[in-house]
Structures are given as structure tokens and as C-alpha cells.
Amino acid sequence: MRRASRVAPLTVVVAAVIAAASVAGFYSFKNSADQQERTLLESETSQAALYVGTVLSEVGSILDPLASVVSLTNGSPSAFTAHARTVGGGLLNLVLAERHGTTYQVQSAVGTRYSVGQTLSAAISATLARAGATLTPAPVRFNGKTTTALFALGPPLVPSGLAVFTEFSFSPFIATAVTAAKPFELLKAAVYGAPKANEANLLVATVPAGDLPLHSGEVMALSTVGNAKWAVVAEARSPLIGAFARQAQYIILGLGLFVALLVGATIEVLDRRQRYAARLVEERTADLRTTLSDLQTAQEALIRGERLTALGEMASVIGHELRNPLAAVTNALYLLRAKLGDPADPNLEKHLSMVERETAKASTLAEDLTAFVRPREPQKSAVELPGLVTEVVEATPAPANVVLEVETEPLSVQADRRQLAEVLTNLVANAYAAVNGGGTVRVATHRRGQEVEMSVEDTGPGIDADLSDRVFEPFFTTKHDGTGLGLAIVRRLVEANGGRVTLEDGLDDHGARVVVRLPVGVLESS
Amino acid sequence: MRTDILIVEDEPDVRSSLADILRQAGYQVEEAGDGVEALAVLATHKVGAVLLDLRMPRCNGVEVVDALVDPPPIVVVSAHQLTDSDRARMGRKVVAVLKKPVPPAQLLDRLAAIVELTPEPRLPSAEAQ
Structure with missing residues (x-):
């Protein structure tokens, strides 16, 4: 008996359909999860950007009173210095500068970096030239270790040709109360002091320096700081939609493939059983056909045998019944022969021998008929x-x-x-x-x-x-x-x-x- | 009474023609039409030999043989073949089985041998009784 080892086509089709459905489910669920994740990240990032904007704008509240003093004293350096000391406690660099041509010159300064009479760089001068009533930040400068931020106010808050600014430097990777708090706790984020995420403009980051720049699925939002737009780039520390929702797609895929395997195996087992049964039926049918044909042959032989037997019985009966008349005729012929002589008178002899001859033949026939009865x-x-x-x-x-x-x-x-x-x-x-x-x-x-x-x-x-x-x-x-x-x-x-x-x-x-x-x-x- | 040969045969023509042949050959012949008649003759006659047909209306040949304790030599002359069981049943009481129609010359030869075997002295002494 041949054992069929190939897998049934139905098994392959059904298993493939279920597997395909589970793969489709996987991608559909993954897309939906990705989209949801991105929406949440965007929302969190926007919130972070808003927060950054709000926090940095506080710088304005330091500079605003100083601007008022400068305006009221018509640019008195001593008044500025006196007031600046009370504001910054000597920790912040607070500077009053006056334009001379294209550059600005320090009129008054607290902090360690600037001294009176110092001519400011072209970059700072350009920022001071742009400064107005709204807080104006200079592009943040990151030198690989520390980052430096500068914010300025200009006319009409101060008399024309003057500007006040504050500058401070720090390490962008040191966690602060701000970066540890919500919304940053959920995010790996970096804030750049420019509209674009250039490393040279890095202001602050919640990850170590090696993790920058952020890639996988990061989102950028712009934060309004004074009159500038700064970039906030963030990615999620862990799935925002939850670990289960993030893993659900794999569960769907795994379950789907398992079900495909299970259903396929079930179909294959049923199919093999059916094929086995069909083969069994085929074999039995062939056996039956052979038996039937054997029976027919036997039946024909039996019929032939019975016909011959019946014929034999009849022949035998006839043979027996002939024997008594033949015995009487034979005896009578013997007596006649004895009476008439051997040979008899030629006229009689011809007939007498014919009767003897034919009687002998009839006796042979009776013998054959009797013998034709079924042999013992x-x-x-x-x-x-x-x-x-x-x-x-x-x-x-x-x-x-x-x-x-x-x-x-x-x-x-x-x-x-x-x-x-x-x-x-x-x-x-x-x-x-x-x-x-x-x-x-x-x-x-x-x-x-x-x-x-x-x-x-x-x-x-x-x-x-x-x-x-x-x-x-x-x-x-x-x-x-x-x-x-x-x-x-x-x-x-x-x-x-x-x-x-x-x-x-x-x-x-x-x-x-x-x-x-x-x-x-x-x-x-x- | 003494009889050489008893013919037991239900067919009258066969019986009478056979009797004629045997008488012509010099035998003392008695005839019986069936087994019952045959037993009656055997009870009253000293018989030299019996020519016995098998199939008869009353009391067939085999039954006749069965009924006889010390019978004379019996020659079965029948249209029918003896079955093995019949042969066994009749045993040595039957000295020959001949198939009908028996050529008369052949029958006379067989009888000559059988009846001769019957001790001659017995017949006269039996007749004397």
C-alpha cells in the first residue's frame, strides 16, 4: 500500500489564508499603534516646547526692571550697576552696552565675563542691534562642553543706541529641576537655541552627550522664546501608549500563526484520514469484485456440473431401463440361435445376425449411458x-x-x-x-x-x-x-x-x- | 425337493427366457418373481445356486441375502451396479456379480463352475431325506 506523504492542497490554502490574515493584522495594528504613539509624542513634545518657552521667557523678568532703570536714569552706568547687583546677586552676567558705529561697547557690567569699555564681538553686536522691547535671544553656542545663552532688550525700553543683555553658560547635560520634571520625564529631549537642531546650538538635553542627535521616531516642535523660535526635539523613553499596546501586534501575529498551524494540522489529519478511508474502500471494492468474479466462475462451473449431473442421472436411468428388455431379447436370440443352428438357414441367418449385431450395439449404449452417471x-x-x-x-x-x-x-x-x-x-x-x-x-x-x-x-x-x-x-x-x-x-x-x-x-x-x-x-x- | 438353480427375477420375459436356456442346458430350474417367493422356495428346496436380481417389488435382492444364514452360492445378475455398502453387506455369500444383459454363453460358463463346486454327494443325500 502506497503511503501518500504530500500535504493536502486544502491544508496549504487554509493555513496560508490564516497566516496572511494574521500578518495583515500585525501590520494594521502596528500602523495604528505607531500613529497613536506619534500623536502622543507630538502632543508631549509640543507641551515640552511650550514649557521651555515659558521658562526661558522668565529671563525677560530679570531684564525688564534693569531696562526701566536705564530708561529712567537715561543710561546711567552707575545706576545700572547698582541695580544689577541686587538682581543677579553677582552670579549672572548683566551688561549695559552702547553702540559705537557697527559694534557695541560695554558701559556697565556685573559678573565675571565682561568689563567696562570692552568692545563686543560682531555676533553679539548684531544681536544687540536687533534687540527691541521683546526679549531677543542670540543663537545659543555650544562648544562641546558648555553652552552659552544670551538674551537682550533694546529701544524703546532703553534710550536709543543702548541695549541691556544677560549671558550665562552651563553644561547642557546636567539634570536640573526643569529637565527632571514633567513633561521631560517621559521624553528623551534636546532643546536647541536655534530654529534647527544643530549641535552647535544645543541648549539642554535630558540624555547623555553620546545619545545625541536623537533619531528613532523623534519629533520636533518649535518653542517661542522672546522673538525667536527654538527647536525642541524629543523621543519617548518608553512607549507612550503602554507596553501592552506596543506588544499587541506581535501577540496578534504569533496567535495568528499558531492558529494557522493548528487549523492546518487539523485539516491535514482529517484529510489523511479521509484519504486512508477512501483507499481502504477502493481496496475492499477490488477484493469484492475479485470475489464476485470468482463466485460467478464457481457458479458457472456448478451449473455446468449440475446440468451434467442431471443429464447423467437421466442417462443412467435410461441405461438401466434398457437392460431388462435387452436381457430378454438376448436370451430369446440365444434360444433362437440354438434352435436355428449356427449358421442358420442363409435366408434367416442374414436377419438373425443383424438382430444380434444391433442388440450388441444397444447393449453397449446401455453400458455407456449407465457409466455416464456421476463418477463415484x-x-x-x-x-x-x-x-x-x-x-x-x-x-x-x-x-x-x-x-x-x-x-x-x-x-x-x-x-x-x-x-x-x-x-x-x-x-x-x-x-x-x-x-x-x-x-x-x-x-x-x-x-x-x-x-x-x-x-x-x-x-x-x-x-x-x-x-x-x-x-x-x-x-x-x-x-x-x-x-x-x-x-x-x-x-x-x-x-x-x-x-x-x-x-x-x-x-x-x-x-x-x-x-x-x-x-x-x-x-x-x- | 432338489433344484439346481433358482432364478429370482421380477421381469417375466427375462425370467422365462433364462429358465428356458438353463433347462435346455440340463439344469433343474425353479422361478421366483420377487424376494418373498424366493425365500419360500429356498425354505422348501435344496438349491444348487441362486441367480438373483437386485431390484424387485417385494423384498429386494439384498434383503434376500440378509435373510439367509447359510445360503447356496448366489450370483447377482442386475441392471444396477452394486454400491460398496451393498457389496459389504452381502459379503461372501455372493460368488459373482454379472451385469445385465449377460451373454447366455458366458452365464452358462460361470454356472458350470459354480454348480460343479456343490459337493455331488450332498445332493443325493439331501434328496434322500
Whole structure:
């Protein structure tokens, strides 16, 4: 039985569909989660930017009172210095500068960085030139270690040609109360003192220097600081939508693939069972067909056998019933012969011998009819063929003009000796009759594989090939005076002994050859 | 009474023609139409041999053989073949089985041998009783 090992197409299709659905679910859920995550991040970042703006704008509240003092004192450096000391406590750099051409010159300063009379750089001068009533920051400068921020106010808060500014430096990576508090606690964020996220403008960061610049999924928002826009860049420290929501897509994918595997396996098992059942049904059907055909053959044989049996019974009854009249006629003929002499008067002799002849023929017919009854159960024993052949040809001598050839091998068969002798006698008598005008009859026994062939052939006229089967039918005869029962009896006896009999071409390509084939006897060697 | 041969046969033509042949050959012959008649003859006659048919209306041949304790030689002449069980049942009481129609010459040959076997002295002494 062939074992099919390939996976059923249905299994593949269903598993593929479920797997595809789970992959689609994975991406759909991932997109939705990504989008939600981004929306939340944007919202948090905007909030952070607003917060940064608010905090830095506080610088304005330091500079505003100083500007008022400068305005009221019409630019008195001493008044500025006196007031600046009270504001910054000497920690902040607070400067009053006056324009001289394109650059500004320090008029008054507190803190350590600037001194009176110092000419300010072109970059600071440019910022001071732009400064007005609104807090004006200079671009933040980060030198890799510390960052420096500068905020200025100018006219009309101070007299024309003057400006006040504050400058302070610090490390952008040191956590402060501001960067540790909400919204920064959820974010990795960096604030740049410029509208773009350039490292040179870094103001403050909530991550170590090595983590900058931020990439994966960062969001930028602009924070309003005075009259400038500064960039706030942030990414989430951990998923803002929650760890479960972030992992849900993988759970969906995993579950989907698992279900695909499970359903596929179930379908495959069911399919294999069904295929197995179908194959079983096929095999059983083939068995049944064979059995049916065997039964038909057996039934045909039985019908043929029963027909022959019925025919045999009838023939036998007729044969028996003929015997009594024939006995009376035979007796009467004997008495007549005794009375009339042998030979009798020539006029009577002709008729008398005809009656004797025909009575003898009728007796033979009665004999054949009786014999056609179903043969008794064979009583098998080892029959030595040479002995049997000798016995039969001696009991059935060849007519004067017939040459008899006997050719036997020392073989034996398991058969009923009397029945086999009857078969051979019948065949030999037939052969003699066939070569009535003179010829040769050969009786031979040979071994052919597991069979023994016992053949009787003659040089007679032979029998047409198309009649070779019919000659074994009861009452079929090619002889003028035959009963048509001889070969039928032969076949019944041979078959009863487990053999078969066929008619073939005889000697010299004509004549007839009847071959009886029997299984080799088990006692052959002895 | 002494009889050489008893013919037991239900067919009158067969019986009478056979009786004629045997009488012509010199035998003392008695005829019986069935087994019952045959037993009656055997009870009253000393018989040399019996020609016995098997199938008869009243008391068939096998039953006749069964009924006889020490019968004379019996030759069965029948249209029917003896079954093995019949053969066993009748045993040695039957000296020959011949198939109908028996050629009369052949029958006479067989009878000559059988009836001769009957001890000659017994017959006269039986007749004397």
C-alpha cells in the first residue's frame, strides 16, 4: 500500500489564508499603534516646547526692571550697576552696552565675563542691534562642553543706541529641576537655541552627550522664546501608549500563526484520514469484485456440473431401463440361435445376425449411458503409469492393421486406478476406431514440470480444431456408430481426479491427440 | 425337493427366457418373481445356486441375502451396479456379480463352475431325506 506523504492542497490554502490574515493584522495594528504613539509624542513634545518657552521667557523678568532703570536714569552706568547687583546677586552676567558705529561697547557690567569699555564681538553686536522691547535671544553656542545663552532688550525700553543683555553658560547635560520634571520625564529631549537642531546650538538635553542627535521616531516642535523660535526635539523613553499596546501586534501575529498551524494540522489529519478511508474502500471494492468474479466462475462451473449431473442421472436411468428388455431379447436370440443352428438357414441367418449385431450395439449404449452417471468419489493411490498402460493395451488389443507404439517413462500419479484405466481404455479404443483403415496409435507418458502427460495419438483423419472443445460434450460424436459419451465420461473422470484433458493435433500433423494432464504423484520417486 | 438353480427375477420375459436356456442346458430350474417367493422356495428346496436380481417389488435382492444364514452360492445378475455398502453387506455369500444383459454363453460358463463346486454327494443325500 502506497503511503501518500504530500500535504493536502486544502491544508496549504487554509493555513496560508490564516497566516496572511494574521500578518495583515500585525501590520494594521502596528500602523495604528505607531500613529497613536506619534500623536502622543507630538502632543508631549509640543507641551515640552511650550514649557521651555515659558521658562526661558522668565529671563525677560530679570531684564525688564534693569531696562526701566536705564530708561529712567537715561543710561546711567552707575545706576545700572547698582541695580544689577541686587538682581543677579553677582552670579549672572548683566551688561549695559552702547553702540559705537557697527559694534557695541560695554558701559556697565556685573559678573565675571565682561568689563567696562570692552568692545563686543560682531555676533553679539548684531544681536544687540536687533534687540527691541521683546526679549531677543542670540543663537545659543555650544562648544562641546558648555553652552552659552544670551538674551537682550533694546529701544524703546532703553534710550536709543543702548541695549541691556544677560549671558550665562552651563553644561547642557546636567539634570536640573526643569529637565527632571514633567513633561521631560517621559521624553528623551534636546532643546536647541536655534530654529534647527544643530549641535552647535544645543541648549539642554535630558540624555547623555553620546545619545545625541536623537533619531528613532523623534519629533520636533518649535518653542517661542522672546522673538525667536527654538527647536525642541524629543523621543519617548518608553512607549507612550503602554507596553501592552506596543506588544499587541506581535501577540496578534504569533496567535495568528499558531492558529494557522493548528487549523492546518487539523485539516491535514482529517484529510489523511479521509484519504486512508477512501483507499481502504477502493481496496475492499477490488477484493469484492475479485470475489464476485470468482463466485460467478464457481457458479458457472456448478451449473455446468449440475446440468451434467442431471443429464447423467437421466442417462443412467435410461441405461438401466434398457437392460431388462435387452436381457430378454438376448436370451430369446440365444434360444433362437440354438434352435436355428449356427449358421442358420442363409435366408434367416442374414436377419438373425443383424438382430444380434444391433442388440450388441444397444447393449453397449446401455453400458455407456449407465457409466455416464456421476463418477463415484475417486479412491486415490499412487498409480504407476507404465504398469497401467501395459495392462490396458493388453486388455484392449490393437486390430490387425493398426501399429501400436508405447512410450512410457517411469512415472506415477495420485489417482483412482480403476477410473484411470477406464479413461485410457476409452481413449485407446477411440484411437483404434479412428485409424480403422490402418495406421499407427501411440500411447505415451511424459513429465512436463509439475504435471504428467498421458497422451493417446493416432494417424486417423483427425478432428477440426473448432470442434476440439465440443468433443468432450455428452452426445457429441463424429463417429457413425458412436454414442457421444466416451470422451464426456473421460473428461468427468479426469476432472474428478484433479486433472484436465485436451484434444490436440495428432501424428504427422493430422490425426488426433488426446492429452490427459495430472499432477505429479507424491510417491513418484518410490 | 432338489433344484439346481433358482432364478429370482421380477421381469417375466427375462425370467422365462433364462429358465428356458438353463433347462435346455440340463439344469433343474425353479422361478421366483420377487424376494418373498424366493425365500419360500429356498425354505422348501435344496438349491444348487441362486441367480438373483437386485431390484424387485417385494423384498429386494439384498434383503434376500440378509435373510439367509447359510445360503447356496448366489450370483447377482442386475441392471444396477452394486454400491460398496451393498457389496459389504452381502459379503461372501455372493460368488459373482454379472451385469445385465449377460451373454447366455458366458452365464452358462460361470454356472458350470459354480454348480460343479456343490459337493455331488450332498445332493443325493439331501434328496434322500
